[in-house]
Amino acid sequence: MSIRKVVKYGQDSLRQPSKEVHKVSQKIRNLVQDLIDTMYSQNGVGLAAPQIGENYRVFVIDVSTGNEPLNPIVFINPKIIKKSGACLSHEGCLSFPEAYTDVRRYANVMIKALDSNGRSFVMEAKDGSLLARAIQHEFDHLDGILFVDHCVNRFEAEEVLKKFNLPSLQLEKLIDEPELAEAVDKLKEELLKKEKEKKETEANE
Secondary structure, three states: OOOOOOOOOOOHHHHOOOEOOOOOOHHHHHHHHHHHHHHHHOOOOEEEHHHHOOOEOEEEEOOOOOOOOOOOEEEEEEEEEEEEOOEEEEEEEOOEEEEEEEEEEOOEEEEEEEOOOOOEEEEEEOOOOHHHHHHHHHHHHOOOOOHHHHEOOHHHHHHHHHHOOOOOOOHHHOOOOHHHHHHHHHHHHHHHHHHHHHHHHHHHO
16 A cells, blocks of 8 residues: 555644545555554554544554564544553654653453454553553544543653654643552652662662
8 A cells, every 4th residue: 555644743633533434345445454554654653543533533543662573553433431540651653753741551452343344352451561552552542532642741741752853742632640640640659769779779779
């Protein structure tokens, strides 16, 4: 198929909710292949249809690393049916070139979707794995939600966007996640405590 232009942050289309796919037609299969080709061309982990200007509930992910064979996973009309736990995720996005910031995510997700042959499947991703975080990131795109809407520190996120000449945060789009925020804050405290203990141990050796 073809490598498509990735829509950049600031363009209205990234904020539009996507429509359901009524039939996994050749047109949709072509779209899937374009998503896969474009994702690989940009060295991405995932890519959603709105990111190449297509208003469909479709995204692809490949979390293979190093010498592992490529393993693209196709999600059509996905629905997250279960989510639990919390994790801190340092994320970027192909629509935000070079910009990364810490965001809140669920640690465990279960998702139901169709594959490129129109067959239904259920997938579970656990323990804050790259797959679990990527599923949430790409799923958000289908509802016009962007990773910066989950930012842990909006002032840090603003600085990062400014550094890479990207538009400011849309404050009205920031997602209020009190329970997740509290769980992530506890995680951060635990990480800082462990780091401090490690330094103290090293200093005493």
